[in-house]
Amino acid sequence: MAEQRFNCTLCGQCCRGWIPLTLDDALANAGRFPLAMVWTPVRPGSRAFDLTTRLGTTVQLRNHKQVAVLIAPTAYIPPSFPCPALTADNLCGIQGDKPQRCRTMPFYPYREENDQADILVPRKGWACDTSAAAPVIYRDKTIIDREAFDREREALTAQAPSLRAYAETMLKQNAALTDYLTKAAQNPVAGHFAVNFSSYLRLNRSYDLIAFAKAQHPVLTAFANRTEKTPELADYHTYYKESAAELSWFAQRS
Amino acid sequence: MSTCVCGSGLAFALCCEPILNGKPAPTAEALMRSRYAAYALGKLDHVERTATPEALEGFNRQDSERVVDESKWLGLEILRTVDGGEGDQTGQVEFVFRYSLRGQTYAQHELSTFCRKDGAWLYSSSEINPKSPPVRVTKEGRNDPCACGSGKKHKKCCGA
Numbered sequence: 001m002a003e004q005r006f007n008c009t010l011c012g013q014c015c016r017g018w019i020p021l022t023l024d025d026a027l028a029n030a031g032r033f034p035l036a037m038v039w040t041p042v043r044p045g046s047r048a049f050d051l052t053t054r055l056g057t058t059v060q061l062r063n064h065k066q067v068a069v070l071i072a073p074t075a076y077i078p079p080s081f082p083c084p085a086l087t088a089d090n091l092c093g094i095q096g097d098k099p100q101r102c103r104t105m106p107f108y109p110y111r112e113e114n115d116q117a118d119i120l121v122p123r124k125g126w127a128c129d130t131s132a133a134a135p136v137i138y139r140d141k142t143i144i145d146r147e148a149f150d151r152e153r154e155a156l157t158a159q160a161p162s163l164r165a166y167a168e169t170m171l172k173q174n175a176a177l178t179d180y181l182t183k184a185a186q187n188p189v190a191g192h193f194a195v196n197f198s199s200y201l202r203l204n205r206s207y208d209l210i211a212f213a214k215a216q217h218p219v220l221t222a223f224a225n226r227t228e229k230t231p232e233l234a235d236y237h238t239y240y241k242e243s244a245a246e247l248s249w250f251a252q253r254s
Numbered sequence: 255m256s257t258c259v260c261g262s263g264l265a266f267a268l269c270c271e272p273i274l275n276g277k278p279a280p281t282a283e284a285l286m287r288s289r290y291a292a293y294a295l296g297k298l299d300h301v302e303r304t305a306t307p308e309a310l311e312g313f314n315r316q317d318s319e320r321v322v323d324e325s326k327w328l329g330l331e332i333l334r335t336v337d338g339g340e341g342d343q344t345g346q347v348e349f350v351f352r353y354s355l356r357g358q359t360y361a362q363h364e365l366s367t368f369c370r371k372d373g374a375w376l377y378s379s380s381e382i383n384p385k386s387p388p389v390r391v392t393k394e395g396r397n398d399p400c401a402c403g404s405g406k407k408h409k410k411c412c413g414a
Contacts, residue, residue, distance in 0.1 A: 172379075172382065173380070173382040173383075201314065202317040204314060205311050249323065250320060
């Protein structure tokens, strides 16, 4: 019987870098995280292909191949940076209302339930307890306590039509996006790219861009400043700066 | 009498003005021209009033106010129309318009689809830059003909 054990030791090591968020979590945390829409092509051979077509969309590339594309609202934090909500003692400062993504750890509902095994192996530097003393959390490719996993998956499924409509419009209006996807699909390492989060809001009647910009603009500006002097973070710096510029008009409204 | 901003060469009062004031556009092209004029003149109510409910879902008023406020409209050129006449129920208009934004001049090439609802033309959807990625226009000289199509030198017209 295949089973895997896990217990969180509060090491804080997974509280770094990107956090894919539900749309609701992204909007609720606009005053905390620098946001991006991260587009990731998933090739037909991949185990996550079918699921990604349901959570995201499918796109015909320049080479006439079809890929599934995951469009993830993301806390776009450099991998070397801790989460802005992580406190000095390595604990979550927003435990009561932290994003659904953090609650579901170590599981990952962007992949099938039976495809979680390798994600449960701690990454280098992580201090997760996977010894015999830790409880079994995954047995025969089934999650034992599935409440958080199901809740996050439900949110991802519910928001899929809106993200699909967004992707469709974006691809129609920006021919370059299909080029980026084609390029990203050919590169297994850096197979994704970030698009301004505000591009999603701009294509929807119901969003208050001014309220969003007032929360998000200062965050983007702060991250632009923090990444300015680090050459390895030049791409992040450019992203923050350009995204902030997109929002500056709205941020200045009264 | 002022010439219409849509570049038709007609007087504003005989071209887009009545449509902006609520008169039904006779053709898809006339509606398209009036929607360009609405952006140029900041009359966004007209843009909202002449879109299908589906198109309206994707229309963010605040964003359009930003676009109107930040852009300078330099001219419209209709490239091609498909149907969209007085006897048609659907139509397409392909056009290019130029605008400047934060000191940079841009051209946007767009193919828009229109349909008739209860007799009136409505904007339905668009494909932007249907063939090529965004074009960055080289800076025009002060003595070059103005990009808005007025025939005047740039320095005597939009560049003044």
